[in-house]
Amino acid sequence: MAHIERVDLNLLAPLAALLEERHVSNAAAVAGMSQPAMSRALQRLRDALGDELLVRTPRGYRLTPRAERIQRRLRAVLPRLEGLFAPEEFDPAGAAEAFRVAGTDYTRVFAPAVFQRVFRESPRSTLHFRTWHDAIYEDLDRGVVDLVFFAGAEPLVALHTERLFGDRFVCVLSADHPLAELPGITLDAYLDATHVVIGTTDERQTAIEHRLEHLGARRRAGLTVPYHSLAAHSVLGTRLILTLPARLLAEQPPDAGLRVLPAPREIRRLDYLMAWHPRLDGDLGQRWLRDTVRAVTAELPEAAM
Numbered sequence: 001m002a003h004i005e006r007v008d009l010n011l012l013a014p015l016a017a018l019l020e021e022r023h024v025s026n027a028a029a030v031a032g033m034s035q036p037a038m039s040r041a042l043q044r045l046r047d048a049l050g051d052e053l054l055v056r057t058p059r060g061y062r063l064t065p066r067a068e069r070i071q072r073r074l075r076a077v078l079p080r081l082e083g084l085f086a087p088e089e090f091d092p093a094g095a096a097e098a099f100r101v102a103g104t105d106y107t108r109v110f111a112p113a114v115f116q117r118v119f120r121e122s123p124r125s126t127l128h129f130r131t132w133h134d135a136i137y138e139d140l141d142r143g144v145v146d147l148v149f150f151a152g153a154e155p156l157v158a159l160h161t162e163r164l165f166g167d168r169f170v171c172v173l174s175a176d177h178p179l180a181e182l183p184g185i186t187l188d189a190y191l192d193a194t195h196v197v198i199g200t201t202d203e204r205q206t207a208i209e210h211r212l213e214h215l216g217a218r219r220r221a222g223l224t225v226p227y228h229s230l231a232a233h234s235v236l237g238t239r240l241i242l243t244l245p246a247r248l249l250a251e252q253p254p255d256a257g258l259r260v261l262p263a264p265r266e267i268r269r270l271d272y273l274m275a276w277h278p279r280l281d282g283d284l285g286q287r288w289l290r291d292t293v294r295a296v297t298a299e300l301p302e303a304a305m
Contacts (some may be wrong), residue, residue: 016078018054019071022061052203074128080263090284092122102130102139103149104200105227106272109247110164111149113296118289120165134201140277147293151245151272152200157277162290164297167270169263170249172242174207174235180259185204185241187217187264194222196231196242211267229238243272247300 016036017027028038046053049070054061063071099118103111115127130136130145139145140159149164171190173180179189191212198205204226212218222240225231228248233240236257243263262268274293280286 008024008048009043010043010198012074012078013043014038015045015053015070016074018042018045019063019067019074021055022063051262090288092125092288094124095122096124096126097122097289098126099127099285099289100128100130100145100146101147101149102136102145102287103130104130104198104217104246105223105229106245107149107153107182109245110297110300113299114293117292117296121292122288125209126196132200138274139277143279146280147274147276147289149272149274151270152210158278160278160281161273161275164272164274164293165300166302167245167247167272168268169243169270170246171257171261171263172195172232172235172249173261174239175239175240175257175259176237177235179241179261182261184262185264187215187266190241191217193220193241194232196230196240196243197221197224198228205243207270208267212242217268222288228246243267 010166014027014031017031017249018024018041018188021030024038024042028035031038031039042054049066051066052064053067053070055064062199078248111129118125118127130139134147135150137159140148151167179185182189185193197219198201201204208219215282223234224236225234228244231242231244231247232252233255234240236255250262274290276286276290
């Protein structure tokens with residue numbers, strides 16, 4: 001790097017034009033420069049390279065031996081440099097990207113459609129869906145995963161986040177639960193009950209716990225499970241209350257042994273987001289993946305709030 005640091009790389013284009021045209025005026029026209037500017041560039045090149053490069057003869061300018069060697073190298077190097085600095089393009093049909101995403105099992109409301117669209121439009125690419133865990137944001141920060149889907153408080157690490165869609169929380173109870181016949185559950189009744197908690201992070205259902213903490217309240221966990229799918233049938237014949245997003249229930253047939261009530265209005269709304277590291281902002285493959293997720297989630301029916 002010691003030699004290249006002594007040279008103004010802006011001289012590469014004038015150098016290539018001078019060596020090809022072997023004429024200052026013609027080279028200036030090719031490079032889009034004035035003739036005096038090209039003459040100054042030639043002098044700077046001579047000083048930097050320690051060679052005359054172009055020598056006047058009765059038949060016009062001739063290249064010096066070193067200039068001929070430089071020209072041969074430039075013909076090989078310049079197309080590569082042009083490709084290096086040219087705008088990138090991304091063709092999903094021919095791309096072979098390895099996408100790494102993560103989320104809880106709630107993503108089943110949209111992830112299968114994302115997978116189908118990815119493989120339809122980019123059949124050579126691969127997708128690896130990682131299990132959600134407490135250090136998932138650190139994985140994103142370290143580059144272990146590319147994109148995560150989540151609900152609740154935004155991560156503390158410096159990530160870019162974007163809301164994908166909304167949902168609403170509902171409460172699932174056994175049909176013989178004392179609250180099952182009510183039109184809804186008040187916050188006081190909710191806090192007096194015992195709950196099934198879907199422990200996504202630190203064995204907490206963060207989208208709910210953060211909302212309750214903001215209100216200065218806590219709920220009592222009687223059962224903690226890692227998956228929404230496992231929780232749905234855990235309340236039958238118990239006094240437990242399960243709180244989960246309504247879209248999950250829309251995918252399964254109603255159960256006569258269960259009752260579904262609106263959650264307390266203080267925790268009813270749910271925003272679902274995706275997050276990625278800022279270093280992936282400009283990556284064309286990652287931008288295409290995020291656009292694919294946006295397109296799929298935009299087609300979801302709006303959840304009543």
